[in-house]
Amino acid sequence: MINNNKTDDQLICLKTGSKAQIIDYFDKDKVQYAKIKINVEFENTSVQILRSLQLNEIDNYFSLS
Numbered sequence: 001m002i003n004n005n006k007t008d009d010q011l012i013c014l015k016t017g018s019k020a021q022i023i024d025y026f027d028k029d030k031v032q033y034a035k036i037k038i039n040v041e042f043e044n045t046s047v048q049i050l051r052s053l054q055l056n057e058i059d060n061y062f063s064l065s
Contacts, residue, residue, distance in 0.1 A: 011062040013038060020062055025055075034058060 011020040024035040031054055038049040053061065 010065040011036065011058075012065045013062055015061070016040065019065070023050075036062070 009022045011022065012018070013020055018038050018040045020036050020038040022034050023037050026033050026035065033052050033054055036051050036053060036058075038051060040047045040049060
């Protein structure tokens with residue numbers, strides 16, 4: 001499981017191979033979430049995607065780089 005004490009964890013998306021980074025942690029309805037910034041590149045274009053996931057689901061979508 002990803003360490004929830006630091007926000008600069010570098011991640012790799014398992015589906016696309018894109019680089020990602022945890023930028024924040026928060027609680028909602030007694031459930032812990034992480035806000036993740038994903039950098040996706042298509043040829044000459046770069047797109048940033050923000051996604052929130054429950055902490056226990058991060059390992060299903062990302063791995064530590």
